[in-house]
Amino acid sequence: MKLSDLFPGAMLSDVAAAHQDVLVLPLDQGFLHLPKADLTEREKALIQILSLGEEKTNSDxxxxxxxxxxxxxxxxxxxxxxxxxxxxxxxxxxxxxxxxxxxxxxxxxxxxxxxxxxxxxxxxxxxxxxxxxxxxxxxxxxxxxxxxxxxxxxxxxxxxxxxxxxxxxxxxxxxxxxxxxxxxxxxxxxxxxxxxxxxKKKDIALLSQKLLALMDGLKDGRDLVIAMWQEHGNLVQTAQRLFIHRNSLQYRLDKFHQVTGLNLKDLDDLALAYLLILKN
Incomplete structure (x- = not known):
């Protein structure tokens, strides 16, 4: 008999995380998501025991x-x-x-x-x-x-x-x-x-504060981010805006990457840095 016959509302996924109204049972090919409303209390207890055993067996x-x-x-x-x-x-x-x-x-x-x-x-x-x-x-x-x-x-x-x-x-x-x-x-x-x-308006205040502190530890770190954003990541125009040589700009970008982990030549990293500055 198939699991779909036993639990019509079940869903197979490779994602372990689930909504609070869903129980997750690890399988060889992924994770079985079972709506709690479809389960008896006895079935819920058994699934939780099996899930804990699987986690202890396979996790570091x-x-x-x-x-x-x-x-x-x-x-x-x-x-x-x-x-x-x-x-x-x-x-x-x-x-x-x-x-x-x-x-x-x-x-x-x-x-x-x-x-x-x-x-x-x-x-x-x-x-x-x-x-x-x-x-x-x-x-x-x-x-x-x-x-x-x-x-x-x-x-x-x-x-x-x-x-x-x-x-x-x-x-x-x-x-x-x-x-x-x-x-x-x-x-x-x-x-x-x-x-x-x-x-999604999730709470990332702590990570935001850590990243801003790293930026502020660099000389003119925020100015570098703002200039890169205003020039759409164009290195020649950013260097001109900051009145520095192209090689000096590259050095500052490398230093920013080394200290913060963010590569301002990558659009996602640049957008993140700029938004964090705007929010603070």
Missing amino acids: SSWLSFLQGESPLPIAERDLQLIYWHHPSALSTELKRLLTDIFSNSLLVTELSAHQSLLVLDASDLHDSSDIIKDLLPTIEGDFGLSLKAFIGNAWTGFTEQDLQVILSMEYAIFQDYHDENAPQLTTTFAQALLWSLA
Whole structure:
């Protein structure tokens, strides 16, 4: 007998997050979403027990607990960028090795659950991860037969462990919310997720304050963002507006990227920086 016969209102998805009126049961091929109204109290209790058992079996409790704000940072490195992977089935050893090897600043790859993994990068050696990942996803699907979705976290440097836990916990929560409502998208950057959060009027005040503090720590950081926005990202015209040489502008853009994690030559990153300034 099929699950659809037993539970006509059930829906199969590769997304774990769900509405409060829905229970989620992890399966090999994804997650089964079951409306609570269709279940008896006994069935609800059984599903919750099974879900807890699955989570304990497949999750890396140290990183998952850290991202949920419950335990210390599981690594000594404090300059971090996290790449979150959603996948319909567990990653093979060969694929984990590929993800580790393709990034020269890779620190580790770990599973958070059967359908979510984490790539931890050394943010002090900053690279543009988004272009690498966009080129990599078709190769992975072709060679490994696995469709991955990547959420590219910001590069955070110079923070204490306590600050990192707050920042990365909120970043993780935002990506989870974004994935729930934008499932078809294969790659999502930190800027895209925060712009979506602003549009949805979600509370991102803490991350906004952290990013603004990083901008203000740079000489004329806000002026650089405003000039880039007013010149639509044109480097020649931005340099002229700021009365500096093109090479000096490039140096300031590189420094801004290194300190804040935002690449102002990317339209989403520039829009995010500009909106944060406008709101404050």
